[in-house]
Amino acid sequence: MRCHWRIAVFVAYIAVVACVMAFHEPWFDEAQSWLIARDASFRDMLLVRPHYEGHPPLWWLMLSVPAKLGVPYEIGLKGVQLACAALMAGLLIFRSPFPPVAVALLPFTYFMCFQYGVTSRQYALMCAALFMAADCWKDRDRHPWRLVFVLLLLCCTSSYGIALACAMAMVWVIRAVLQARSLRALVADLHRFATWLALMAAGIVLTACILPYPDTFGATPGANGNSGMAKFLMFWLVLPSESLFTAFAGDVSLHGMRLGVFPLIVCVVLSALVWAVLVRLAHRRGDLDIVLVPYLLFAVCAVRYFSLHHLGIIFALFVADWWIMLRDRPLDAVDMPERSRLYIAGLLKRHDGLQRRASAMRNTVIAVLLLPSLCWNVAATACDMRYDYSGARAVASFVERNRLDHDRWVSFWRYFPETTWPDGSHTPRQEDTHRYSWAMIAANPYFPHRSHGLLDCTYRGRSYEPNQVPSAAQMNREIAACAAKGEPEFVIGDTDFPDYYFGRLRYRTRDYRKITIATKRTPWKTWVTPGDITAYVRTDMLRGLRLR
Template sequence: MEIKKEKNSLLSGLTVLIIYISGLIFVGCFHEPWFDESQAWLIARCASFKELFTYVPHYEGHPPLWHLILSVFAKNGAPFDLTIKAINITFSAAAMALLIFRSPFPKAVRYILPFTYFFFYHYGVYCRPYSMTMLAFMLAAITYKNRNSKPWRYIFSLTFLCLTSAYGIMLAGGLCLVWTFEIISELHRGEKLSLFWKDKRFYALCFILLTAVMLLIMITPADDCFYGGVENKGSIIEILTRIKNYGTVIILPFESWSGVMFSLNGEKEYTSIFIAEIIIGALIWLTLILITRKNRKFAAFFVPYIIMTAFMAFHYMSAHHIGISGLFHVFIFWIMAEQEGGIQLPESFVKIRNSFGSPFIRKVILGVGVIICLMPVVYSIGASYMDIKGECGISKFAEIIKDNHLEDRKIMTKWSVKYDEGTDNVFKVLEIPSVHGKIESNSTYLMGDPVMIQPYFGKNIFMNFNVDRPDDLYMHYIYKEDPEAVFEKWREKGLPDLILDYCPIDEVYDAETLEGVKYLPVYMLEYSVFYKLDFNNYYERLYIREDLLGEYPQFKWIDDQRGNIYERK
């Protein structure tokens, strides 16, 4: 009977894992790589091995492991889409296999967790180093129980965690700090503190400390590094006195599962939702504190977690990082569940549960809890559906450029422009040039479009992208620049033949050069960017210079859909 039960459990687990992998492959067939995925691949392809260690980490903020793995394939001509997805699915599948077959959770938990938003879509379909972070957490959880008798297994798992992301370094550092105090306390009680230097755990901790220091030196941001996420700017006093930062710390545990306050564009300005999430988040914090205290894992939970959440709230984060919070929750409950007797509930929880004498009230509370817990699965399904349904990026332009043999034409792409906030219309007609809003600043180093298109070409096809480093197809996050000096290098190449998306080219070329010049929109792409169930639609157009339109009869002039005619500049 026991053998049959184990066989059924194995079959059901394999079925869940196969469904998970099949789901990743199916959605991945439709998934269009986003900027970060393309950027990583281009770095792996173009940067030298020396740059992967000494230059890239200072601007990307990640240890070099992900880029090194990709470089094995990218530098040898492997196809972009297929390869990066296969690598990511391999790490994700390995992580979920450990969760399904090795974790001490009930079947319902083991079989549902792989399909939650971050475990399935954001870290499984979306190809980033966080698939490795998932695997590292599972390995760390497995090796935690025997960390004192077999410390090197645990340390190697935490070292792997450090190599996957900066947040991995924080969490591993917090866990090692707590473990160090546990070891010292243990030796002190046994009056063997003087033997600490001979303990194999000491050498294991020294190893990860040296590794972490080396990685921190690598990823310390350069002075001219541009931050692409949500960065808190200002003096230390200003940052510490921003009440909202403390609110962000409170909501992060809920946000990593069912919360909706964050999007890829940052934190939303919805006061009512923010207050509601603070209440729920505070309850989750209280629950985590009480349960970890009851199970003698408070320090292991609180020290690493407060370091990470404080860094996120008070310094820097993006939506991609939030799922790491959920991974750490799984790790903490895993190590508590593997203790003798499993997870123990605090007496206060038992009293509260018993105080609800009515079966109906208990069912209502259970139902609400189940709905909240299943929301991450809903987010996963929603994101997958949106990815399958339509365009989620601009690589379609790569297809257009290839099919029409435009790669040898002079193609200009948009750069980041900050317009005056009081401007009513950024630009008034679809053609280029046109009357547009007042420009406050130009950031010619910020060009996302080329990064999502270049993986499909063997050379830099954009005349104004990386003019100082034309062989580098990835974006350099270097914000200290002289835009006018960059514009001069663009002018040396003459007028563009085609323009990808709207560009205020009158910032680059003078009125005499632009006299009689007109660029007409000949293709419009609608695409979506989404996070959980939050999504935004964007439109980008391909322009061709009017005198070249006759050479490409396949292109048609897109008129202003509103039928309005504005004064041209």
């Protein structure tokens, strides 16, 4: 009977995730991975794409099985994701040392359920690897291959995973040396030493595999963003609060995140409380190194490219920290500050049923701490089930309904003019012809017979974004080649500068009419970001065009 409630929680989690998945519409990042898995060669997936995508090829290799076998897009993508989400939740439910109320609620928090459960990316597998590492940590010296295997899996999931695995291995090695008070401890256990060497070799190979090439998009962040030091401080003073309790910032890059004075104060106070509790408990168990070193190395490595949809990694890392600490020693009254301990003890003495009341108080505290994330999950799933998440299905339906998949579609590309802002800051001109309409990339997987995608004039005819920034001369050649083909039937993409594109491509604006293909509402925590997917249609194509 003791395990039956855990099985019920697991079944409920799978049911919730599968149900929301049926409504969820994959967005650009999900489609990009599927298109790489479907259309790129294994050589490209292993040797080229990691340098431009920033993570090892494991996720694409997993997706390539259904993708290259011709399994329908959403079934194949979501099938792989559901298996990873089930592994992540199963570890939480059946292996974690948390109290029953935490076990029952954690899988339904925002990052564990919606953000990394419903949406199909490699982060569910990454969180599962973190949880397995936490579960293996206590027996690392008795069974070193178990932990090394899990750390290898962590490395294969993400560049962030490489940093976290490296940090955990560093703590492991340093503890072994300090415990023996001699460098001989490194080779005293040859079996363990071999596992360390294997992990180091794999880490070096995977790091070399993902090092960005000079022309990788994102290698140089845009101007006028937060400085490196400001972003590093945000990791410690803002992001813990945003991952657990607050929703002041939307899904933006850390480089461009802005907070007002009041939200900043709230985040700093709550983050300080999180660190105060973690540091106290970790120090009492001798786990201060395993709590702080992985977070430090993660902050150093992720500070350049971090976006807030990566907050779930911080959430999972905190869960793993608690996991390790509770494995070492369960919580007890001594963990509390003396004044709080005496106050609660006195409060409980005035009532009967001390144990029952203490348990109820603990459960209430856990529920209150998880409540914000639970509410975010409810809000996001409700929005996703009611509205189009990305508009990809609507775009694909529009193309199919009107039989437009063999017409020419040209995408606007990334362009921002040189701008001086009211505060005196300056943004240089930015242009990249390899950054296409996300709506069309997200719609490409629905057309498996078109390995080059719906768009014309893409880099080497690829169905996915190459993330390979061209030189100015190359951009000019590509724009001229596209213009030489004449006016396409459709030009698609979001822009505030349509005249610039029409001028560069030598298209006549009067030959086109702007239409709205779809309206989307994308949830982030309790935020909802609305948007229209628009296209410019050549006037001779308007007659007989069915928009809905």
